[in-house]
């Protein structure tokens with residue numbers, strides 16, 4: 409179901425005490441000033457997932473993982489399975505982040521498998537797509553985003569697809585301080601909704617949550633979120649400061 413979501417991707421940041429403190433600050437803020445119609449999600453490093461789901465029990469916060477194995481269980485040293493995420497009450501999982509595609513060579517087949525495993529356990533994938541600067545400069549950005557969507561997700565049935573959150577993250581905007589303009593974001597989000605509509609029909613497309621990521625912060629969130637096809641944000645750097653993160657969630 410389409411909803412407003414602001415999710416914080418902490419990436420590989422925060423030591424245990426710092427993670428504990430940040431989760432405490434976010435949940436305090438949420439209980440003092442509850443958010444209206446926005447789901448706040450925190451995606452900490454896996455080591456802190458159980459700590460985070462404990463905080464989430466007593467607040468409106470939901471917890472997501474940053475990654476999961478495409479294998480189900482067994483001899484895969486260092487990996488975490490969907491079943492493990494489920495066993496500590498994780499409700500979302502980021503899949504296909506450009507950093508994983510780039511540094512860990514994650515293929516579309518692998519991503520599609522991860523999505524299937526997550527859906528089997530009722531965990532919502534936050535599926536990331538987005539072009540490099542070169543693709544945009546060459547005018548290939550729409551084709552590329554369509555390819556990522558169809559390779560990673562379009563094997564799903566319509567009812568399975570209705571559990572997906574799509575995150576559009578132009579790679580050139582991630583961690584650079586250069587955000588997509590509200591016009592660029594709206595244009596791509598409308599395109600993504602159109603591609604989903606072609607595949608699954610307009611009802612499913614209208615019900616899909618599509619969030620934006622890439623240098624989104626407390627200053628530019630309002631302008632980005634005011635676009636009709638932008639349903640929230642996937643926030644990196646600015647999600648590491650409780651006040652900024654909450655301000656972003658209050659930017660609708």
Ligand code: 13P
Nearest residue numbers: 417582583622623644645
């Ligand atoms: P920044 O907000 O730091 O640009 O990161 C965006 C991101 O990659 C979220 O997944």
